[in-house]
Amino acid sequence: MSTVDVQRVWKRPVTDLWAGRRPLWWTAGPAGELAVLLVHRQCLRRSRYVKGWVGWVPQVPFDAVLMTRQADGSLRRRPVKDVPVRPSHIALLPDARLLIVGGRAGQDESGAWSPNAVVFSLESGEQEAAFCVGDDIPALVTDREGSIWTAYGDEGIYGGHPESAAGLAGWSADGRATWAPGNRLPDTPLEGCTAATEGDRVWLVWYSGSRRGGTFLTRITPSTGEVTSWPSPVHDPDGFAVRGHRAVLTRRVHHWRSTRVVRVQLDGDTSNVTGQRRLRVPGRVVMRCGQGRDGLLWLRAGDTWMRVEA
Numbered sequence: 001m002s003t004v005d006v007q008r009v010w011k012r013p014v015t016d017l018w019a020g021r022r023p024l025w026w027t028a029g030p031a032g033e034l035a036v037l038l039v040h041r042q043c044l045r046r047s048r049y050v051k052g053w054v055g056w057v058p059q060v061p062f063d064a065v066l067m068t069r070q071a072d073g074s075l076r077r078r079p080v081k082d083v084p085v086r087p088s089h090i091a092l093l094p095d096a097r098l099l100i101v102g103g104r105a106g107q108d109e110s111g112a113w114s115p116n117a118v119v120f121s122l123e124s125g126e127q128e129a130a131f132c133v134g135d136d137i138p139a140l141v142t143d144r145e146g147s148i149w150t151a152y153g154d155e156g157i158y159g160g161h162p163e164s165a166a167g168l169a170g171w172s173a174d175g176r177a178t179w180a181p182g183n184r185l186p187d188t189p190l191e192g193c194t195a196a197t198e199g200d201r202v203w204l205v206w207y208s209g210s211r212r213g214g215t216f217l218t219r220i221t222p223s224t225g226e227v228t229s230w231p232s233p234v235h236d237p238d239g240f241a242v243r244g245h246r247a248v249l250t251r252r253v254h255h256w257r258s259t260r261v262v263r264v265q266l267d268g269d270t271s272n273v274t275g276q277r278r279l280r281v282p283g284r285v286v287m288r289c290g291q292g293r294d295g296l297l298w299l300r301a302g303d304t305w306m307r308v309e310a
Contacts, residue, residue, distance in 0.1 A: 004261050004279050005309055010034055010069050011282075012303035021065065024053055025100075026305070028291045028298040029092040030144045030197065032071030034305055037080070037090055037100075039064045051255045052286030053303070060084055066098060066122065079125045085116055089288070091142040093173050096122040099142065105135040105161065113161060117148075117175060131175025134164040141195035141291065143202055146173040147222060151192025151204045167192070168204050168218065179220070184227040187213040194240050196292025203292065205232065205240050217247070217271065230271045234262050239290020241297035243310040247271070248297050250308075252285040259285050259299070261308060281306070 012023045020041040027035050043062040047055040061082040068076045080098065088103030102116040115130035133140075133148060136156030141149050148171040156164035163169040163177050167189025170179025190209035197203070200223060207215040215232035217240065232249070239250035239259075247264040262276040283302015291298050295310045 004277060006279070007307045008282075009298075009305045009307055010036075011305070022053070022056060023067070023303055024056055024058075025087045025090045025288075026300065027089070027091045027142075028293045028296075029068075030142070030293065032293070033092065034069040034298070035090065035092055035098075036067045036069075036305075037064050037087070038067055038077075052284055054287045058083070058086055060086055066090075078122045080120050080122075081125045082127065083118070083120075084127075084130070085118060088137060089140040091140060091148070093119065093142060094146045097128065097173075098122055099148065099173075101133060101137060101140055103137045105132050107160075119173070129174060132161075133171050133175060134169060135159050135161040136164065137192070138288075139192040139195045139204065139206075141197060141202065142173075143197050143222065144200060145222070147171065147178065147202075148173065149179075149195060149202045149204060149220070151189070151195060151206050153191050154209075157189065167206060170202075170220070170222070179222065181218075181227065185218065186216060186229050186231075191236075193236055194238055194290055194292075196240050196242060196297075198242050198292075198294055203240065203242060205237060207236055217242075217266075230266055230269065233264060233271055233273050234260075237262075237290075238287070239292065239297050239299055241292030241295055241308070241310045242266075243295030246295075246310045248308055248310045250279075250290050250297065250299060252289060255284045255286055257281055257284055257301070259289075259301075263310075 021038040023036045044056045064080045085102035089101045091099045098120045105116040113132040119129040136153040139151040152164040187208035189206045193205040202220045218229040234249045237249040245266045252259045281301035297308045
């Protein structure tokens, strides 16, 4: 792979820096949007041990502004009020709604799982619903219809939550569990890596802890229930996008200003590397840096967002 075609999409404006607003959690939407949640520095504290933007921790509840860059380049900002969870992920839902999800979920004295997902109306900025979508969520994506797809970490898989225990799950936009993998996976998941969509299909990337296991690319077709998995030639990738039989994956060295880009061809039940290179990027790359939408891998480096085609 001699070159990688990288398109820079958006960078935090200096005006936000002057105003004390930090761009934190983000998502790529199904219509080519980039959505970033901006939070004022006064609502945040800095983790001593976690580098990069993921090290900023909000004091809940907090107010924020959702910046959305549309596919045509136009920008829109909308207030979001009294967010009651510490986010790990955000995602867009149909009908101008925003999903904010905390990565961990707790239990009350009765054993019920407390809500870690809230839905906000982007028209009013007010909360509409709250529910639980499992515990320990390293990867999450929403599809065009508004369903929520999650891949879990080992603490969630072995922590007692029924849907998290399966490793992968699908949810309705109001928090009902709608899909589970059953026995259709090639191995038992241990940790989710990243997620993507391709048309009406959803891809969840995960790895197994068994001796014969490895990392897998699992494609789910919600309309038919079909589940297909391929072995991944990249262990524990943090970004993935696919178009037809072509895929692109990234794997970072945490907090470096570069990432490894690997191109893959999916043939039958195998996946073969067709090229790879180390890509220099304009900022440091940390956790939750990649998300795939319809053949485009969105990649965050520092406070700059880019896209790489599959």
